[in-house]
């Protein structure tokens with residue numbers, strides 16, 4: 001049994017939640033309410049000293065960092081085929097798995113924070129403009145990666161699960177996506193695993 005500590009609106013938590021669903025893993029969720037600061041409680045910090053979600057606990061293993069968890073789950077549940085087996089397809093998956101947290105995630109989250117959580121009068125217009133420009137550039141890069149393929153690593157994999165929660169954030173902000181990225185987002189959104197993730201409200 002995998003124990004997932006997450007917050008229902010967490011993009012990083014949603015990646016792992018989706019992977020557990022895709023793997024048909026036995027799991028249970030322990031909610032960590034980020035709005036109440038529960039991620040900084042002494043008990044939670046013993047599991048994850050970063051004071052962030054997600055964390056998984058499984059059979060003595062305590063693990064954080066969502067992308068690392070995705071790779072662990074892909075290995076742990078081979079029948080679910082969460083990573084391609086051909087070396088070049090795996091290489092593509094690894095590339096996007098690193099790109100998502102290092103490049104794609106931050107400007108998308110920054111835009112979300114500014115436009116959703118910051119009262120209009122207190123917004124930082126320079127930060128918004130910069131985040132928008134980065135999001136636009138990144139979406140073009142993503143569209144390039146999707147040229148000739150439906151999924152980033154050829155077939156559906158954990159790389160797509162890393163991107164989907166962030167594309168969802170952009171869609172919630174009504175940010176226009178390049179056609180290939182929009183079609184990709186819609187393709188991923190129809191997966192029952194994602195439906196389960198969105199239905200979880202803590």
Ligand SMILES: N[C@@H](CCC(=O)N[C@@H](CS)C(=O)NCC(=O)O)C(=O)O
Nearest residue numbers: 010011012034052053054065066067
């Ligand atoms: N690199 C970490 C980032 C985790 C992260 O930033 N989680 C956010 C939610 S999406 C969080 O817990 N924020 C609460 C805080 O920083 O206090 C991962 O991928 O797991």
